[in-house]
Structure formats: structure tokens, C-alpha cells
Amino acid sequence: MHRRLFISAWLIVSVLTAGMAFGISSSAAASAMSSLSPETRMDGQETRSYGTTRTLVVGDRGAYASIADALSDAADGDTIRIEAGTYREYALLVDRKVTILGVGRPVIDVENNGEGLRITADSVHVEGLEIRNVPTSHSRDHAAIRFERASGGKAIDNILDNTFFGIYLARAHDMEIRGNYLRAYHTRESISANGIHLWNSNRAVISGNEVFGHRDGIYLEYVQESSIHDNHVEKNIRYGLHFMFSDDCVYHNNRFEDNGAGVAVMYSRRVKMTSNKFINNWGASSYGLLLKEITDSEIFENEFSGNTIGIRSEGSDRVKKYRNRFHRNGWAIRIMASSMDNHITENNFIDNAFDVSTNSRQQSRNTFEANYWDKYSGYDLDGDGFGDIPYRPVRLFSLIVERNPMALMLLRSMFVQILDLTERVMPTITPETLVDEKPLMRKVAL
Amino acid sequence: MILKILKYQLRDVFRSRWIIAYVLFFLVLTDVLFRFGGDGLRVATSMMNIILIVIPLASIILGAFYLYNAREYIELLLCHPVKRHQLFWGMFLGLALPLVAAFAGGVMLPYLYNAASADAWQAALMLVFTGSMLTVIFVALAYYLALRFDDRIKGLGLALVICLFFTIIYDGIILFVIYIFSSYPLEKPVLALSLLNPIDLGRILLLLQFDISALMGLTGAVFREFFGTPLGMTVSVASLLLWLVVPVTAGFRRFLVKDF
Numbered sequence: 001m002h003r004r005l006f007i008s009a010w011l012i013v014s015v016l017t018a019g020m021a022f023g024i025s026s027s028a029a030a031s032a033m034s035s036l037s038p039e040t041r042m043d044g045q046e047t048r049s050y051g052t053t054r055t056l057v058v059g060d061r062g063a064y065a066s067i068a069d070a071l072s073d074a075a076d077g078d079t080i081r082i083e084a085g086t087y088r089e090y091a092l093l094v095d096r097k098v099t100i101l102g103v104g105r106p107v108i109d110v111e112n113n114g115e116g117l118r119i120t121a122d123s124v125h126v127e128g129l130e131i132r133n134v135p136t137s138h139s140r141d142h143a144a145i146r147f148e149r150a151s152g153g154k155a156i157d158n159i160l161d162n163t164f165f166g167i168y169l170a171r172a173h174d175m176e177i178r179g180n181y182l183r184a185y186h187t188r189e190s191i192s193a194n195g196i197h198l199w200n201s202n203r204a205v206i207s208g209n210e211v212f213g214h215r216d217g218i219y220l221e222y223v224q225e226s227s228i229h230d231n232h233v234e235k236n237i238r239y240g241l242h243f244m245f246s247d248d249c250v251y252h253n254n255r256f257e258d259n260g261a262g263v264a265v266m267y268s269r270r271v272k273m274t275s276n277k278f279i280n281n282w283g284a285s286s287y288g289l290l291l292k293e294i295t296d297s298e299i300f301e302n303e304f305s306g307n308t309i310g311i312r313s314e315g316s317d318r319v320k321k322y323r324n325r326f327h328r329n330g331w332a333i334r335i336m337a338s339s340m341d342n343h344i345t346e347n348n349f350i351d352n353a354f355d356v357s358t359n360s361r362q363q364s365r366n367t368f369e370a371n372y373w374d375k376y377s378g379y380d381l382d383g384d385g386f387g388d389i390p391y392r393p394v395r396l397f398s399l400i401v402e403r404n405p406m407a408l409m410l411l412r413s414m415f416v417q418i419l420d421l422t423e424r425v426m427p428t429i430t431p432e433t434l435v436d437e438k439p440l441m442r443k444v445a446l
Numbered sequence: 447m448i449l450k451i452l453k454y455q456l457r458d459v460f461r462s463r464w465i466i467a468y469v470l471f472f473l474v475l476t477d478v479l480f481r482f483g484g485d486g487l488r489v490a491t492s493m494m495n496i497i498l499i500v501i502p503l504a505s506i507i508l509g510a511f512y513l514y515n516a517r518e519y520i521e522l523l524l525c526h527p528v529k530r531h532q533l534f535w536g537m538f539l540g541l542a543l544p545l546v547a548a549f550a551g552g553v554m555l556p557y558l559y560n561a562a563s564a565d566a567w568q569a570a571l572m573l574v575f576t577g578s579m580l581t582v583i584f585v586a587l588a589y590y591l592a593l594r595f596d597d598r599i600k601g602l603g604l605a606l607v608i609c610l611f612f613t614i615i616y617d618g619i620i621l622f623v624i625y626i627f628s629s630y631p632l633e634k635p636v637l638a639l640s641l642l643n644p645i646d647l648g649r650i651l652l653l654l655q656f657d658i659s660a661l662m663g664l665t666g667a668v669f670r671e672f673f674g675t676p677l678g679m680t681v682s683v684a685s686l687l688l689w690l691v692v693p694v695t696a697g698f699r700r701f702l703v704k705d706f
Binding site: 282283284308309329330331353354400403405406409410411412413414415416417418 | 614
């Protein structure tokens with residue numbers, strides 16, 4: 001009786017789960033992959049029982065001593081299971097639809113001979129490997145894992161240690177790059193390469209990766225409709241995230257910390273960046289986020305803290321920035337006069353040396369409205385939550401520093417505070433139109 | 447002997463009301479900032495602005511007043527077998543130490559009972575260090591002035607002017623220089639200029655704590671080298687010490703030979 005109940009319950013649950021899996025997922029291939037639990041995929045015996053696909057085991061106890069042998073023997077749909085150990089192989093060509101699984105974290109040591117895996121077949125799944133020592137080259141883009149004109153593949157939970165390029169996607173669409181750990185050790189831009197590099201690859205999902213010490217942590221060029229989320233990108237030589245000509249992408253819950261020049265995004269439309277953290281990017285030309293020719297985009301609920309410049313905006317139009325936190329930055333926002341029609345609202349500006357600075361008195365219709373400024377000293381007599389007198393976030397001193405950077409020396413000097421005060425009482429030099437007409441009296445709850 | 451004079455001085459100072467007011471000023475201010483601002487780091491940043499104005503002013507005025515008022519007491523003691531250098535150090539430490547203690551205590555107490563984080567403590571200690579140095583430096587300046595000018599109006603007036611000069615006018619001059627010579631490489635001259643003003647020095651020391659992210663925005667390599675390394679800290683602290691030694695020695699010399 002009990003047994004029967006249990007079985008019927010199990011049936012209901014499994015039918016429901018399967019239904020949900022197929023219902024939610026947009027790509028059928030991806031859902032088929034993900035509905036297989038890792039246990040069944042890991043277990044060679046089980047897979048073998050289907051008959052049509054085989055599991056080729058590489059390792060001391062397996063049928064193959066080298067990965068290359070297994071690859072040349074494999075057919076579409078096979079699984080290549082690599083047992084723990086160190087494999088001194090390189091330039092492995094994957095031209096069949098196989099699943100490559102590392103069990104117990106096998107190491108592929110390229111020993112500076114060239115690239116690691118080159119994948120040219122669609123729907124290849126690479127998981128659980130550690131690939132080491134891919135050399136710098138000035139003529140070839142050596143990568144630990146390269147997908148070349150191969151779509152629908154996955155690279156999951158791999159460790160790429162001391163590589164030139166980490167994961168390289170060229171004309172590979174609908175890819176999933178998840179939970180990889182990438183680490184490189186170069187100190188100069190010219191001899192290092194990007195961690196996760198996408199070129200001409202649409203609809204990618206890049207999530208949960210950790211990237212350290214590369215040139216650019218994540219680099220995208222001509223990539224459309226992709227989602228980049230929950231990555232941790234730290235201490236890369238140039239940019240944490242760098243993308244160009246990549247429209248309609250979404251970036252959320254990423255953490256970009258202490259990268260050489262922060263995050264730079266350029267020449268893209270309809271970008272959405274939310275809930276990211278931009279932290280401690282220091283330097284004369286370093287930004288939390290550099291927006292260059294970014295249009296029709298939204299930047300909301302991000303945290304910018306401890307950066308020399310929180311957001312620098314150049315030639316970026318119709319960008320909405322709202323509900324962001326700017327804490328302890330040198331400059332929270334530097335908005336160049338070449339940026340138009342930006343809407344900056346409901347942000348918290350707290351403990352920044354300068355809230356907003358700009359390079360021109362003529363402001364091109366950028367609106368600042370209903371932000372919380374910790375330096376605002378107005379009052380709210382009618383009690384509507386907005387200050388009754390407008391707030392001018394551009395200090396006179398920030399204009400002085402704009403013209404003479406050396407003057408930054410005088411930050412927080414009494415003299416400078418008096419200058420700012422007189423300007424605030426009678427604005428004559430600071431941009432007239434750059435003003436928050438209804439500053440918030442209380443912090444935006446974020 | 448110094449200790450004996452010091453002990454008497456301390457008792458005298460702690461009995462007076464202004465030192466209590468001085469403690470309370472810092473105590474209440476820090477406490478209020480904690481209540482409104484929240485974390486200790488922000489409090490330290492706000493306190494920095496206040497300290498850089500209040501401490502030099504209070505120290506130099508109190509110092510000058512104190513020495514002028516103690517004139518008869520000094521004359522009386524000098525009739526006795528008290529060595530002049532002992533008396534000087536007793537008088538100097540007798541004012542500088544209570545002022546430092548009052549300031550340090552007033553600022554640190556709220557940090558104690560608000561259980562501030564390690565970061566905040568580091569900032570607070572830097573604050574207390576800079577404030578204490580400024581206190582001692584400006585007391586020394588005041589003593590020198592009070593010994594140099596017998597006319598109390600003149601001495602106090604000059605003390606005010608010096609204080610104003612270092613807090614405001616000096617920075618105006620620096621800004622002026624930066625503007626006039628903006629087409630020249632100015633990094634080193636401006637750096638040197640700011641080393642010549644103890645208040646600027648204190649300000650830079652604190653900026654290194656609180657506004658490093660903004661300071662890194664400076665394009666000049668000299669500045670980044672200076673600010674980015676312990677060298678900057680060392681040079682600033684050394685200059686502060688120099689600022690302490692010079693007026694104290696000058697006052698001391700004058701005290702030794704002065705005809706009261």
C-alpha cells in the first residue's frame with residue numbers, strides 16, 4: 001500500500017519536473033542536457049546501456065591512454081570520460097559531438113606547446129577539466145578551450161591555470177560558459193590575453209565564472225543577446241569586463257574588483273547592467289564603469305564603491321541610471337558634455353569626494369532627479385520627501401580640478417570649502433542646468 | 447623638577463573649566479556624528495574637517511593666553527632655584543599634554559563604546575595622531591609668540607593671523623600658484639609647498655587615509671609615487687616632526703635668555 005503510494009507520488013513529481021523543464025527552457029537542446037542529472041552522466045555503465053552511445057574511458061584503468069586517441073575513436077553522441085591524472089597533450093581537436101567529462105579533476109598540461117582543446121563540432125560539452133600552461137603567442141591566439149564555429153556547446157566547471165586565452169569563442173552561438181575558474185599570472189598587457197573571449201558569438205550565457213590576472217577578464221566583441229551573470233572578475237591587467245559592438249546583452253550580479261582600468265563598455269546599444277558590484281578600481285585612467293558610445297541602455301541597482309571614478313560617460317545617450325549606490329568614490333559620475341539625454345534618478349550618493357563632475361558649462365539635457373546626496377543641506381518644509389531647494393552636485397572645486405588636476409591636492413581644504421560655499425550661494429561658474437531640482441531627503445532603500 | 451612643575455601645571459589645568467569644555471566639545475561632536483552618520487569611518491571623515499580648523503585655532507589661542515596669564519607665576523618661580531629649561535618643559539608639557547589628552551579622549555571614547563570596526567579604528571588613530579601633532583605644534587608656536595612679544599594684544603593678534611594664514615590663505619596661494627603656472631610641471635613645487643604648512647601636511651596625511659581613491663585620479667607620476675607608497679607617509683610625518691621641533695626649539699632658546 002505504502003509502496004504503491006510512493007510510486008504514484010514519484011510518478012507525479014517526475015512528470016511535473018519534466019514538464020517544467022521543457023516548458024521553461026527556450027532551447028530544447030539545452031534543456032535536454034540539463035535534465036540529465038550529473039550522476040547519470042558521470043556513470044559510464046548507465047550510459048552504455050543505451051547501446052547507441054558509448055563511454056570511452058581515458059586513464060590508467062581505461063581503454064585509452066591518451067585523450068587524443070579517445071577523440072579520434074569517438075563518434076557523435078559518445079562520452080569521453082577522463083580519469084584523474086596528468087595528461088601531457090595539446091592541440092586536441094574535437095570535431096565530433098562528444099561530451100568530455102573529467103572525473104576527479106584530470107589535468108591536461110599543455111606544457112607551453114600550443115593550444116588546449118579546439119572544438120569545431122556543435123553541442124560539445126566540456127566539464128571538470130583542468131588545463132594548464134598555454135603559452136603566450138604574438139601570432140596565434142592560443143586558448144585553453146576554443147570553440148570555433150561550433151554552436152550549442154558548454155564549458156562547465158573547468159580550471160584554466162596559467163593560460164594565454166582562457167575560453168575563446170569564435171562564431172560559436174548559444175554557448176554556455178558556467179562555473180569555470182580562470183587564472184593567469186602575467187603582469188603586462190602586451191603578453192597576456194583575455195580570460196573569456198567572445199567574438200561574433202550570439203546568445204551566450206556566461207555565469208558563475210571566476211577570472212583573475214588576465215588582460216581583460218571577460219571580453220565580448222560583436223556578441224548579441226547574451227547574458228553575463230554572477231561572475232567574479234578581479235585583478236585583471238586591463239579591464240574586468242570589456243565589450244564592444246555588443247547589443248542587447250544583459251549583465252547582472254557580477255563583481256568587478258580591482259581591475260587595472262575597471263570596466264569599459266563601448267559602442268553598444270540596449271545594454272542592461274543590474275546588481276553588479278564595481279569595487280576599488282584605482283588609477284588616473286581607471287573607472288568603475290566607462291561608458292563610451294553606449295546608447296538606449298539601463299544601469300540600475302549596481303554598487304560603485306571605492307573607485308577613482310564611479311561612472312564615466314562619454315558620448316553615451318539615452319542611458320538610464322537609477323537606484324545605484326555610489327559610495328566612497330573619488331568621482332561618483334563624470335559625465336562629459338558629449339553625453340545627451342541621460343536620466344539619473346533615485347541613486348544614493350554617499351561619501352564621494354566629488355558627486356558629479358563635467359567638462360563643460362553647457363550641459364546637454366541630462367537630467368538629475370530625485371537622487372539622495374549626502375552633501376545636500378536643504379530642508380523639506382512641505383514634507384513631501386523632496387528637498388525644497390535644488391541641489392547642485394557639481395562643485396566649483398571639481399571644475400577647478402578639471403582644469404588643473406594638481407589642485408586636487410587641496411581637497412578638503414578650508415579654503416576650497418569656502419570657495420564651494422560662495423559658489424553654492426551664487427552659482428556663476430558651475431553648470432546652470434546640471435541640477436537636481438528635487439533631491440531626496442532620505443536614502444533610497446536598496 | 448620638570449615632573450614637579452608638570453604635576454602642578456596639570457593640576458592647575460585640569461581644575462579649570464575650559465579643558466572640560468574642550469573634552470566635551472570633541473566628545474559630543476563625535477558622539478552626535480556616530481548617532482547620525484553610523485559607521486566609524488564616516489565619523490572620522492567628518493571629524494577630519496573639524497579637527498583641521500578647530501585644533502590649530504584652539505591650541506594657538508589657548509597657548510598664548512596661558513603663557514601670558516602665567517607670566518607672574520613664571521617670574522615667581524624663576525626667583526627660586528629652578529632651572530629655566532626645567533621650567534620651560536614643565537610649562538610646555540603642562541599645557542600640550544592635557545590638550546592632547548582632552549582631544550584624544552574626546553574623540554576615542556565614542557569609538558570605544560560604539561565598538562567601531564578595525565578599519566574605523568585605524569582611521570580614528572590616524573585622526574588622533576594628526577590632531578595631537580597639530581596641537582603640540584600650535585602650542586609651540588603660541589609659546590614662541592608669547593615669549594617673543596610682551597604685548598599681549600600683539601601676540602594674540604599674530605597668533606590669530608598665523609592660524610588664519612595656515613588654514614585658509616596658504617591654500618589660496620597654492621591654488622593661485624597652480625593657476626598661474628598651470629603650463630609648467632608643478633608637481634614637485636606644489637608638493638614642497640604643501641610640506642611647508644603643518645595643516646596641509648595633516649590634511650594630506652588624512653587624505654591618504656580617507657580619499658585615496660580620489661587622489662589616485664591624479665595623472666602625475668610624481669604624485670602617485672608619493673601618495674601610493676609608504677614614502678609619502680614617511681615624508682609627511684618627518685615634515686610634521688620638523689614642524690614640531692623648530693618652534694619648540696625657538697621658544698626654548700628664547701625662554702632661556704628672556705629677561706622677564
